[in-house]
Amino acid sequence: MFRSLIRPAATRLPLAYLAPARGLEDEAYLKPIPTHSGVSTLVLNRPQAKNAISMKLLDQLADCLEVASFDKNLRAVILSSSTAGAFCAGADLIERRSMTETQVNKFLADLRAALHKLENLPVPTIAAIDGPALGGGLELCLACDLRIAGHGVTKIGLPEVKLGIIPGAGGTQRATRLIGLSRAKDLIFTGRMLTAQQALEWGLVDYVSEEDQSAVERALELAGEISVNAPLALRSAKKAVSRALELPLEPGLDFERATYDSLLKTQDRLEALQAFKEKRKPVFKGE
The missing domain is CATH 1.10.12.10 (Lyase 2-enoyl-coa Hydratase, Chain  A, domain 2)
Structure with a gap:
């Protein structure tokens, strides 16, 4: 079942290698990086929906994490997008409108389990934020060990209160542990959007890429520093x-x-x- 979730390594870097192979419709997949031994990307691939988390994407994400957790050759994982200028817009609200209460409850339980699995992968994980990371998209990043924002990213936040809810996939808990009580309250109560530089100043991300560099490229540099170690x-x-x-x-x-x-x-x-x-x-x- 898991074999189809691992894409063959690409031969071009840096952004072209993220493009999905023609005819394949995986919404999340693992892809080894040929230039970085032991490093794989976990790619979100719903470009038409800005990688909003659908039931299918969530199921495939969980499967990818299961594969990664048992890969003894893995040394680092980069969470990224298949499309430049996008990261993850949060839960798929269009799909959500058609879901039953039971389906919503299952989705939330599955999302919590997937983020727990991401957080507890045995190897270091890096979120490469090359576009808006909103709601559940930012919560995915918070479950990673390190976060890198692209230089030009302008929308990083937890806007759930504007939709009548609160962050429901660990945002209230992981953000508070990461940036402290007052800043977490500010971020969540206002639903404000942070730029990459503001997110760095707040401690929400660890690095911002250079102006002529993507977050994925910076993440590959960092993964290279990590993966040479024992x-x-x-x-x-x-x-x-x-x-x-x-x-x-x-x-x-x-x-x-x-x-x-x-x-x-x-x-x-x-x-x-x-x-x-x-x-x-x-x-x-x-x-």
Whole structure:
């Protein structure tokens, strides 16, 4: 079932590689990056709807995350759009109008589960925001480890109160943990839109691309810096850092030490020591 969700690697970079193959209609798919070993993009592909989250897109997104979670060769994932100038406009409100109450409840439960899976992928994740990230679109970004906004992006926000609801896919919780209580209240109560630079100043994104650079291009640079490191160490580091806000300091330190100890006898650790001795770059195998 999952095989069709993995697209063959493309041969052109940077933006052309995101274009879907002709005749395929996946609304979300994984695509390895040939120039970056261990890096894949998780591509949103509903250009006609600005990647609004439909039931089909959500189902395929969840399947892609399932595939990624078991890929031992994966070192980083970039969440991106197949179309320049777009990221994700949030939930598909046109589809929502025709959904029954049961379907809405299932959609919200499935969306929560998918974002939980995204947040807990064992490898670092980067959201490449090359267009508006609104509502559920921004909530997807908040479930990633790092966020990069394209230089010219002008619409990043959680406008749900303008539609008579509140952020319902983790926005009230993840935004508060990321940018603090007061700024989260400001963002959500007003439903304001932030530019890329404002989002950087607020701490909502971690990087803004250069003026002549897309968010995907900047994300590839960052993924390149990440993916050269020891795969098991990356996974363990993510696990330890992610527990930091959940645990008091002393239990957190205990968890960190246990995670650290588990790496000491790995082949990658021994390779790193040998490479240091020989003054060369280590060759990591994730073992």
